[in-house]
Amino acid sequence: MARFLVALGALCAAAAGASAFAHADGASSTLGAAAQVVPNSFILEVDASAATLAKRGLTPFAALSRTLAAVEHSGYSHTVRERFESIPDVFHGASIQVADGVSIEDLQKIEGVKRVWPIRKYQLPRDPVDSISDYTFQPVASSLVARSKITISASGQVSKKRASTLPPASAYRGSTFYPHVQTNINLLHNAGYLGQGVKIAVFDGGLDYTNPILGGCFGEGCHISFGYDFVGDDYDGDNSPTPSDDPFATCTTHGTHITGIIGALANEYGVVGAAPMATLGHYRVAGCNDFSADDIIVAAMLRALAEDVDVINISLGTPVGFLNNSVTQIVAEYLASRGVHVVASAGNDRTEGLFFSNAPAAGFSSTGVGATDVVNLPAYNALVAGRDPIPYTSPTPFALPGQYTLYFTSTSQTPANDACTALPSSTPDLTNRVVVVRRGGCDFTVKQKNVGAAGGRVVLIANTQGSLTIPQLNVGTSGLTAVASIRYEDGVKLLEYYNASPNGQILTFPSGPLVPNVRETVSGGTIAYYSNFGPTNDLYLYPSLVAPGTDIVSTVPGGLGIMRGTSQSAPLLAGAYALILAARRSENLTPTQLRGIFQNSAKFVPNAVGSSALETVMLQGAGEIDVNRAFAARTLFSPSAIQLNDTANYRQPQILTLENRNPYAVTYTFSASYAQNIVTYNDGASNQIIPSTVPDESNYKVVRTTFSPRELTIPAGATGTVSIRMVAPGFSPADVDRFPLFSGFVNVRGQSVINKRFQTFNVPYFGLGARMVDMPVLDTTDVALGPRLPFIAVGEDILAESAIVIARNDPAVVYFRLAAGTRRLSVDYVSASLDYDSTIPSVTNPTARMSKLAKRATPALYADVPTVGALFRPDYFPPRDNLVRGPFGYSDYELPLNGTFTENGQTTTLPNGESYRVLIRALKITADPTLSSSYESWLSPPFSFSG
Incomplete structure (x- = not known):
């Protein structure tokens, strides 16, 4: 047998995130990305x-x-x-x-x-922060409690059941809260639309409703007026939940942050929710370790339906790959049919590459939300005597008394490892100085502790040129009083001031609300680096839309915090949905209609700051939400997104139906714009097998588009259709092997025939320049484990082609991974004499590869292949396995091979001395499941059992 090239300990560590199925003999198996199961x-x-x-x-x-x-x-x-x-x-x-x-x-x-x-199992998406520890949030200022008029008990605790005094609608007019300005939510707030009468349920990990910005109490008469805890603190997905009537939790920050994005009340910091006057509730579906499960989420969905919830926000998920591949997706579709709008985060796993969709965000009627970086940063002003103020990023202002002198730990424009070691003995007294340190060379906490050890109390960490924004900084155990980040250009400006007069720069830190228009000049307005790619394996649009999700200030237990993720973009859209539902209540918009209105009124997302090239639809979906345009949109499109499919199933022509809900006739004219291509495999599927974790983007390929008619006038209240013929771009065989996805938008200009006013709309489209049936399903590379997959190993020894005997007390393990999703997976014991010509050689790992056996005659039908017993045959459609980061870490399939299998509740032990093989079959996407030729397959070397 060949030696397993990766140490077994490293292998176990890599797969540690997967759950295990227990077997009759006590052995266990890890079962891939889809089988993170209870x-x-x-x-x-x-x-x-x-x-x-x-x-x-x-x-x-x-x-x-x-x-x-x-x-x-x-x-x-x-x-x-x-x-x-x-x-x-x-x-x-x-x-x-x-x-x-x-x-x-x-x-x-x-x-x-x-x-x-x-x-x-489902998991709340992890906050995709940079390398930073001591991630504790700064406490809220005491003035906030006083301002909110919340009753405080003698013990200092906010009453959980006392009705709170909520700010009036006028408190939200004139807001400059930066995510709202970016999406034009502020314009609806100015007009008095605040979500009144719409009921929103947040599904998350519990919340701290004692935070005054969330009203300070729970129950009737409170801002958080309804909810339920389905799980309890100790629930981890595997154990029994301990439900209660109270969703209160402070062991995690996630649920409180999400709830504030929707419903934060007006306050002195200028941080407000998207729908602060909606009826807001919280269903706790995850314990303190952030895990939930299908049946918990479904139970919460059904309770939401019974309690007449209008909008559900779910910022958790699990990989599925396909539509309607989980119970949560099926129930979400039913809720949509009953008028419930399900909004879910698309996931923070962009590094997994294309075709990585999650449930319940992936659905025919639900809305999966990706994330963009904010155009303006959350910042407060540091005042510099005699000079322009310097904005710093922090959830709350420092509000420090007195004056501080500026000090730089290095006067170089590009210092290496600034403050990564103890500061020199020549460092002056830092007690009343603002210490500026440049990013790079070590963790932020190291820099902070070194400054704190030298007596520093206030630190500003300056970004490096071209780097993404620094996540929220916290003093932690550094001994500092306050720490925040500043942009690269502000660090340069401060250094100029300092070099001109090292001891003459005086800074003060007043209280006050967030300052507007602090531009994020590196990536502002582009797709966030963590936001998931689509599409689904069914070639359905994913994500549906995007919204600001990076550097979002919202409520956390005890105050305010800055977080980033599609968890933050989804509730912003959920709140925006509530605004339109409240403002256009008489229309009774269905979930698909409302999603379509937002999709077709969305803004294009460029691929870089200042670029005219549009980002691929595989990342931006229909674009970034524009709530004011959605409010004004009185034309409904069906479909709201055009899925052209693959080259084997290309859909032509496309019929686009327009419904004119304006009180006047509108003339519509049609054109097209193009987004970037993106490829699934940078080096081609023939060589790469696993989708690229950093897929190549290239200039757009022109889709030749013709419209019939080119111009269409539709009377008030009527519908009309346009036929669109799209000629897919030509791709070379090498490009086809890379599985390119092309995309763009149908542009529609609607002009009133009465007053000549107009509004523009965009309908996204995309297609695959290859056949999905050709997408590799079984991973045959050495990328994941070291040896080439699939294989059987006993300990660290891999089975070669010669027959061996496996001791039952030292079972072998079948290792394999899915490089793509499949609608049928089977792993079976078969006779060693089975005539079956597998698509993958039995042995791929010895240094000198042994030749395959003589070509076998494979039965034509899947059902005609004789099997001895099933090791694993899931009824769901397994998605591809996680490779880089996924919600549960690395995943693969590791099935114990001990000569037993269970059917009909009876465990069968294969006799000693008989010779067997393992047959793995994975159905190619879109292939006919009845045919053997539709499967990628691997037939193992022969073996028998002893003991």
């Missing part, structure tokens, strides 16, 4: 169709009870986690936990069971 736990959907119920003479509720009884009678002892009985015509079932060894296949065979899913 062990031995499943969601059963019961067949509650009218025909089936009539045939069996049952009501839906009796059908569920009878099916659960059938599970027990089949020998599968279980406990019920959640029952889902409120929408039997759409989804009827329960989540259960069973004993070790019970498989999906076992449960699927029980009478009354329609479908089975493992219960997947």
Whole structure:
């Protein structure tokens, strides 16, 4: 056998994020990106169709009870986690936990069971900060508590049940809060639209509603007026939840921050929510470690429906790849049919590359939200005597008394490792100085501690030229009084002041609100570096839209904090949805209509600051939201995004329907603009297999577009159609092998025939310049583990082609990964004599590769392949595995090979002496699942068992 080239300890560490399924013999397996699951736990959907119920003479509720009884009678002892009985015509079932060894296949065979899913774990997206520790938020100023008129008890705690006095609508007029200016939310606030009468539920990890900016209390009469805790502090996705009526939590900052983005009340800092007068609630679905699960989220969705929620914000997810591939996606679609708008973060995993979509953001009717960098930064002014003020980024102003003298730890324009070591003994007394340190060379906390050790109390860390913004800095254990960041250009300006007069620059730090128009000159207004790529494996638009998500100031336990992520962009859009629903209440806009209005009124996102080239639709979706344009848009487009599909299924022509809801006729004219190409595999799928983690962008390829008619007049209240023929750009065979995605926008100019006023609209489109069926599914590279995949190993030894004997007390492990999603995956024991010509050689790892066996005759049909027993056959559609960062870290499949398998609740042990192989089959995307030729496959070397 060949040696495993990666140390086993390193392998285990790489896969540590994955959950495990326990097996009958006590061994465990890690099961890929889609199988970050709750062990031995499943969601059963019961067949509650009218025909089936009539045939069996049952009501839906009796059908569920009878099916659960059938599970027990089949020998599968279980406990019920959640029952889902409120929408039997759409989804009827329960989540259960069973004993070790019970498989999906076992449960699927029980009478009354329609479908089975493992219960997947969900995780709140991690804040994509740079290298920074001591990440604690600065406390809110005491003046905020006094200003908000919240009652404080003798113990200093804010009352949880006392009604709060909320600011009037006039408090929000004239706001210059920077995310709102960027998206024109402030214009609706100026007009008095604040989300009145719209009910919003935040699904997250609990919140600190005692924060005065969130009203200071919970329940009837409070700003946070409804909610529920489904899980409790200790819930980790695997254990039993401990629900309560109170969603209060301070063990994480995420839920409080998200809630404030939607509903922060007017305050002295100028930080306000997008819909501060909406009816706001919080459903806690994640414990202190940020994990949730399918059945918890579905239970919260159904409660939201029962409590007449209008908008749901979900800033958590799990990889799915496909549409309607999870219970949360299915229930989200149902909620949309009932008028509930589901807004979800698209994810912070851009480094995973293209085709990396999450649930529940990926859906036909839900809205998946990506993130842009803010155009203006959150900043307060440091006043420099006799000179222009210098803005610094901090969640709250320093508000320090007295005056401070400026000091630089290095007067070089580009110092290396500034303050990365102890400051020299010649350093002056820093007690009453503002110490400026340049970024680079070490963590921010190292610089802070070195300055603090030298007696410094106030530090400004200056950015380096061309670098992204510095995340929120906190004093932590450094001994500092205050720390913040400044832009590169402001650091240069301060250094000029300092060099001119080292001891003559006096700074003060007054209180006051955020100052407007502090430009983010490096990446402001472009797609955030962390925001997920689309599309889905079904070639559906993902994300739907983007909104500001970087450097967002909002509430945290005890005060204000700055965070970044699609978790921050999604609630901004959820609040914007509430504004339009309130302002246009009489129209009863459906979720797909409202999403379409925002998509078709969105702003183009450039690929760089000041560039005229448009970012690929795979990142910007339909563009960045413009709430004022959405408010004014009285033309509805169907479809709101044009999915051209791949070259094997190219859709031509496209019929675009326009509904004119204006009270006058409108003449529409059509044109097109083009966005950048982007490729899935930089070096071609034939060589690369795994999608690039930094995919190449190139200049746009022109899609030749013709419109019939080119101009169209539609009377008030009527509809019209235009036929659009798009000739896909030509690609060379080498380019096709890179799986290029081309995209752009259909531009529509609508002009009133009465007053000649006009509004512009944009309909995004995209297509794939290759065939999805050709996308590699099984990873055959050595990138992830060191040896080439797939393989079987005993310890660190990889099986070669010659037959070996595996001791049951020292089981082998089957290692493989999915480089792309698949709609069917099967891993089976088969006879060693099986005639099957696999697409991947049995042995790929020895230094001198052994030749394949003689060509085998593969059965034409998938079902005709004889198998001995199933190791793994998931009923869901597994997405591709995480490679770089994913929500659970690196993932692969590691299946113990000990000669046992379980079917129908019975564990079978393969006899000693017989020779077997493992057959892995993964269906190629869009291929016919009935045909053997539709699968990528790997047939292992032969082996037998002993012991």
